[in-house]
Amino acid sequence: DGGITQSPKYLFRKEGQNVTLSCEQNLNHDAMYWYRQDPGQGLRLIYYSQIVNDFQKGDIAEGYSVSREKKESFPLTVTSAQKNPTAFYLCASSRDRELETQPQHFGDGTRLSIL
Amino acid sequence: AQTVTQSQPEMSVQEAETVTLSCTYDTSENNYYLFWYKQPPSRQMILVIRQEAYKQQNATENRFSVNFQKAAKSFSLKISDSQLGDTAMYFCAFMKWMARAQKLVFGQGTRLTINP
Numbered sequence: 479d480g481g482i483t484q485s486p487k488y489l490f491r492k493e494g495q496n497v498t499l500s501c502e503q504n505l506n507h508d509a510m511y512w513y514r515q516d517p518g519q520g521l522r523l524i525y526y527s528q529i530v531n532d533f534q535k536g537d538i539a540e541g542y543s544v545s546r547e548k549k550e551s552f553p554l555t556v557t558s559a560q561k562n563p564t565a566f567y568l569c570a571s572s573r574d575r576e577l578e579t580q581p582q583h584f585g586d587g588t589r590l591s592i593l
Numbered sequence: 594a595q596t597v598t599q600s601q602p603e604m605s606v607q608e609a610e611t612v613t614l615s616c617t618y619d620t621s622e623n624n625y626y627l628f629w630y631k632q633p634p635s636r637q638m639i640l641v642i643r644q645e646a647y648k649q650q651n652a653t654e655n656r657f658s659v660n661f662q663k664a665a666k667s668f669s670l671k672i673s674d675s676q677l678g679d680t681a682m683y684f685c686a687f688m689k690w691m692a693r694a695q696k697l698v699f700g701q702g703t704r705l706t707i708n709p
Binding site: 508509511518519520521522526527528529530534568570572574575579581582583586587590 | 597602603626627635636637638640645677686688690691692693694695696697699700701702
């Protein structure tokens with residue numbers, strides 16, 4: 479079955495530590511996205527990538543970094559500069575524009591907590 | 594910038610009743626899409642229904658239907674014959690294309706509880 483795999487499901491970060499969240503898709507989608515969800519709130523866009531080796535900042539990119547070396551993979555690094563990293567992180571992907579727009583497909587998420 | 598507002602933080606109805614969730618949005622775009630997503634306790638994001646702004650006819654998916662009022666920038670979701678499995682957070686979302694990627698803007702969500 480095609481889909482998006484996020485790992486790990488739960489992640490703990492110590493103060494001053496960088497951590498990397500994995501996102502892999504086998505849907506052959508061109509675009510990939512990272513969202514952050516805080517309790518009782520909607521999703522906010524962190525970064526997105528339209529093609530390999532290209533990515534753009536979203537609405538809340540400070541303290542995060544990404545890479546897109548392969549079409550299938552879009553890892554997110556939460557750096558020590560992100561002072562409030564505790565949240566639920568969702569990865570998504572989508573196909574390029576075509577006659578019938580298809581909505582984004584989401585992974586199952588990673589919950590990040592501070593130790 | 595686009596904004597999406599869901600004015601009902603929580604709602605609760607009895608099983609088999611009909612419930613309507615409200616959503617308004619603000620945009621200067623003419624071509625866009627609107628979605629309702631469901632997020633159950635498992636935290637998965639599940640697409641419930643979609644509406645293309647250029648279509649006047651309201652979208653329907655089984656027990657789910659929308660009332661899309663483009664001029665008023667309103668996009669409400671009606672759930673008929675509600676079931677216990679409908680209990681979840683519901684998010685309204687606005688989408689426009691940015692070259693080859695989608696810009697999705699979410700509302701803050703409505704927590705819906707269906708009581709037996």
